[in-house]
Amino acid sequence: PSKLVFLGIESSCDDSAAAIVRGDRTILSSIVDGQTALHAEFGGVVPEIAARAHAERLDLCVERALAEAGADLHDLDGIAVTAGPGLIGGVMAGVMLAKGLAAGTGLPLVGVNHLAGHALTPRLTDDLAFPYLMLLVSGGHCQFLHVTGPDDFTRIGGTIDDAPGEAFDKVAKLLGLAQPGGPAVEAEARDGDALRFALPRPLLDREGCDLSFSGLKTAVLRARDGLVAAQGGLRARDRGDLCAAFQNAVSEVLAEKARRALQHTGAPVLAVAGGVAANGTIRTALQDVATAAGARFTAPPLALCTDNGAMIAWAGIERFREGNRDGMDLVARPRWPL
Numbered sequence: 001p002s003k004l005v006f007l008g009i010e011s012s013c014d015d016s017a018a019a020i021v022r023g024d025r026t027i028l029s030s031i032v033d034g035q036t037a038l039h040a041e042f043g044g045v046v047p048e049i050a051a052r053a054h055a056e057r058l059d060l061c062v063e064r065a066l067a068e069a070g071a072d073l074h075d076l077d078g079i080a081v082t083a084g085p086g087l088i089g090g091v092m093a094g095v096m097l098a099k100g101l102a103a104g105t106g107l108p109l110v111g112v113n114h115l116a117g118h119a120l121t122p123r124l125t126d127d128l129a130f131p132y133l134m135l136l137v138s139g140g141h142c143q144f145l146h147v148t149g150p151d152d153f154t155r156i157g158g159t160i161d162d163a164p165g166e167a168f169d170k171v172a173k174l175l176g177l178a179q180p181g182g183p184a185v186e187a188e189a190r191d192g193d194a195l196r197f198a199l200p201r202p203l204l205d206r207e208g209c210d211l212s213f214s215g216l217k218t219a220v221l222r223a224r225d226g227l228v229a230a231q232g233g234l235r236a237r238d239r240g241d242l243c244a245a246f247q248n249a250v251s252e253v254l255a256e257k258a259r260r261a262l263q264h265t266g267a268p269v270l271a272v273a274g275g276v277a278a279n280g281t282i283r284t285a286l287q288d289v290a291t292a293a294g295a296r297f298t299a300p301p302l303a304l305c306t307d308n309g310a311m312i313a314w315a316g317i318e319r320f321r322e323g324n325r326d327g328m329d330l331v332a333r334p335r336w337p338l
């Protein structure tokens with residue numbers, strides 16, 4: 001089974017991706033064709049544009065992934081594809097391509113839940129056994145998962161409104177910073193005074209591991225409007241201070257909820273994935289929480305934290321090893337809770 005070679009196809013949001021991964025945890029190739037530029041002028045991902053771009057680009061991603069791996073379709077043992085959740089047009093483009101390839105080659109087809117792909121990534125990048133606690137923090141997702149097997153995920157909390165990456169993006173927008181907002185806010189925050197503005201710590205007073213970020217974004221908006229009214233505009237220092245205060249608030253809330261989630265599950269490892277895991281302040285805070293709880297901390301390299309095909313190929317291998325495979329009736333699902 002360590003010799004299994006899978007193609008993974010991902011198209012659930014704004015990245016067209018394909019990768020070839022081997023069962024011994026070797027990534028033979030990983031191609032990610034992002035669409036940031038296509039959506040930039042609209043201030044967010046436009047589903048119709050994304051769907052068309054995936055349909056146009058995915059087969060080229062697959063060709064490139066095979067070429068870089070020095071493989072052709074006959075070297076594969078299976079085809080894994082994101083079957084949801086996500087923007088339905090993109091997911092359908094991926095599922096149709098995967099079905100066509102499976103039908104043409106006779107290879108097994110394995111549908112993968114995108115969230116499971118993220119949640120199983122630490123087992124691809126690190127020699128990690130079950131169980132572990134996964135914090136998935138991206139532009140579209142925010143949840144704590146207790147992972148006890150390739151198909152066993154228990155959600156023990158998550159956002160009740162925005163995802164943290166979405167909050168970073170919105171804060172960047174209202175401060176006139178570039179998109180994606182996460183890296184821009186982190187850079188601005190570097191020399192900022194986090195204590196100048198007292199922002200809320202949403203849901204900290206409530207028991208459990210649920211999170212909320214939309215009130216935090218609104219608080220930044222109010223602070224900005226206050227400054228604009230008082231000074232006629234924002235100074236560079238104001239931006240830095242607001243970004244630092246916002247980033248600290250997000251980081252503190254994530255850390256406290258992670259502490260509770262570790263305590264609740266008794267998990268020996270805290271793993272993170274998703275684009276927000278790139279944030280240095282947040283990463284350090286989570287690492288500290290894990291250390292204090294006597295748990296190990298692991299985070300995949302950034303390229304595997306954000307959307308990619310390798311995580312889908314790997315999740316496909318894990319599911320296939322458990323005896324799971326899908327037929328030509330595999331459907332694309334816009335919603336698919338773990």
Ligand code: KG4
Nearest residue numbers: 138139140165180181182183275276279306
């Ligand atoms: O996982 P991802 O690439 O896409 C999905 O949302 O599925 O995550 C992208 C999100 C964006 O909202 C982006 O602003 C955020 O991750 N992000 C960051 C940082 N880098 C990316 N957020 C905070 N700090 C960062 N350094």
Ligand code: ZN
Nearest residue numbers: 118138306307
């Ligand atoms: Zn994702």
